[in-house]
Every structure is written in C-alpha cells, then in structure tokens.
Amino acid sequence: MTRLLERYQIPGASLAVSKDGRLLLARGYGWADAEAGEPVRPDSLFRIGSLTKPITAVAVLHLGEQLVRQGRFPNLEAFLKAKVYGLLALEPYGGKLGDPRIESITVRDLLQHSAGWNRNVAGDPMFRPTLTYVxxxxxxxxxxxxxxxxxxxxxxxxxxxxxxxxxxxxxGYAVLGQLIEYLSAQSYAAYLKGMLGQMGIHHITVGHTRLQDRLPGEVKYYDFPQAPLVQSVLDGSLVPRPYGEFYLEAHAANGGLVASAPELVKFVAVLEGHRPEASPISLEARKIMLERPALPQYNSSKVYYALGWSVRPKENGLMWSHDGALAGTRTLLLRLPDDTVIAALFNSRPWNDWSFIADLKNSLLNAAQQVTRWPNYDCF
Incomplete structure (x- = not known):
C-alpha cells in the first residue's frame, strides 16, 4: 500500500482484509487531510464511486424478496422480469417515450447493464459533457x-x-435508485440505512459534493498533480474536480456512497452468511446474483457482469469484485474464492488510472496468495 501511494502520488488510503467472516486487518495509510496533517484512520470514510453499485444491487434483491413475501410478486424471478417503466411513476420529458423498447426494460436488465443505454455511443448523462447538454x-x-x-x-x-x-x-443504476424509492415508499438513503443497519453496518451513506459538507470522519479528496480546476456544477466557481465537476447527490444509487473499508468487507461477510447478523438476501438470491447472464457476449467469456458484480469463475470457485472511480477517488472491493475479502480505498485517482487499478489488483492478489496461515482473531 505504501509503495502504491508513493508510485502514484496519492495522499492517503485505507485497507481492510477479512477471512471467513473475521476481520484480520484494518489500517489507514498516509493523509486523510494533508494540509491539516490528519492521518487516515482504519475507519475513515471514503467516497466509493461505482462500488456503490453492488450495494444498490443487493438492496434491489432485498426489496424484491420483501415484495414476494408481501404477495406482490410470486417469486424473485418474476420481480427480476418485471417491466420497470410500468413500475415507476415517471413521465418522459415532453410526454412521449423516445423509444418504444424502453417499455421492455426489466429489473434484471438494469442490474446487469443490458437496458439499452450505451455511454460509449450516446454519452453518459450523469457526467459532463452529456450532463451539460441535458x-x-x-x-x-x-x-x-x-x-x-x-x-x-x-x-x-x-x-x-x-x-x-x-x-x-x-x-441504469440511477433508475434502480428510483425503483427502490417508489416501491419502498422511502428515500434511497433511508431504505439503505434500514437494510445496512440490520447487517450491523452504520456508516455507509450518501455523500455530498462540497468540501465543507463532508461527513465526520470523511477524508479530503485530491485530484492528480497539476490537474486543472473546473467550473462547479453548483455555482460556476472554479474548484478542484472532486468538489464540483459532478453533483454527487444525484449519483446516490450509482456512485454516491461513502464507506469505510472495514464496513465494506463486513458487507460481503454478512451477505455470505459468515457473521451472526442476518444476510439481507436469501441463499437463492445470492446464487442468482452471481449467475452468468444469458447474453451472447458472455457465452465463453472469462469474466462477466452479473447482478451488481464483476465475476470471474476460477477452478476453486468464484472471484467477484467491483471497483469505483471519480475525480479524487479510486476504490476496489475484491472477494476471492477462498472467502478472503479485501477492500482498498484511495483519496485520489491517478492520471494513469488503468495502470494503477491493474497494479492494485495484482499487488493485492499476490499478497493474499503469499499468506500461508491466516490468524484466528477477529477485529470486527
């Protein structure tokens, strides 16, 4: 971790490692606030970017099973096949759908990114420059x-x-946030708080755009060295990109959460039934969550995107993960086939981002493989 901070000029990071549901390591590295000389603590909060998506996906599955118990759907599969447009009280701008195929989008399509939106073709409306046009x-x-x-x-x-x-x-995940709100009659943040609270997780929540609004215990975010200032989405003033290039509150369900590394590994541990707290979804739902989607592009691929997770089948089981990235943020949550879970959070996104994330993944995998005997203690 120290080598990565030095090589990629990142002020601070946090790392947590669990094995079979036991927290074995939680540590902060470098600076949460370099100017104030505030070090990163093991439980410091970080924006997690798209690592929000698997948490939203689990919330959707949790909601689906609640609705099944209430008799609103016969089973979870029926919920996943449900047409989203018919479930939501949303009106297209101008009063008319731009594409009749929108009516066929299912809950499963949103979860596995097969709803019909392709940011490489039409741009990402959640971010500039497409956001500016919208x-x-x-x-x-x-x-x-x-x-x-x-x-x-x-x-x-x-x-x-x-x-x-x-x-x-x-x-697609922003739409899932709206689905949670409409079907649960709660805000996304409130629904998540209830589900996570039952898991013994109390500090994963929606973050804020402005520096002065950061949460207690949250780190400060830094752009890469010599990065330009940008006009704030809030008032047009010149600000560092992490504090105004995007409106974080609008990204709540797709990339707007803040979390600590220990609570992220606990999320996976509880999800898998390794902790005394009840998993928010059933064993059947967890199996569905990780299944290979019935899409031609995944017929023979080594990696596929399931319901909220990137999954790589290995000889000894499944490795599943998700990473996240925003200006000022880089994150990774990695679950290995032997029930080792690793969360690594950073308060800057290097300019050579793909080199960094590859280096991070390889370094963590190599470190885990070198462990010959895991300790028996539990820091949770």
Missing amino acids: ARSLGMGEAMPVQPLIEYMLSRKLSFTPGTFSAYSNL
Missing part, C-alpha cells in the same frame, strides 16, 4: 435532481435492444 435542454442547472435527468433520457432513443447486450450504465 441540463441546457431542460433549462436547469447541472446540479439537478436525478429524476428529471432520467425523465429526459426516457424521451431519447436507446442504443440497443434491451436484454441483448451489456454496456456499463450509470443511468
């Missing part, structure tokens, strides 16, 4: 709530037919 079209500022943004995208054409292809989509 905001101007709506006559709104870029710091807009997520609902009008989604309603605008419902008035546009899809990039492909839902259920035929997987293309990573922040917008």
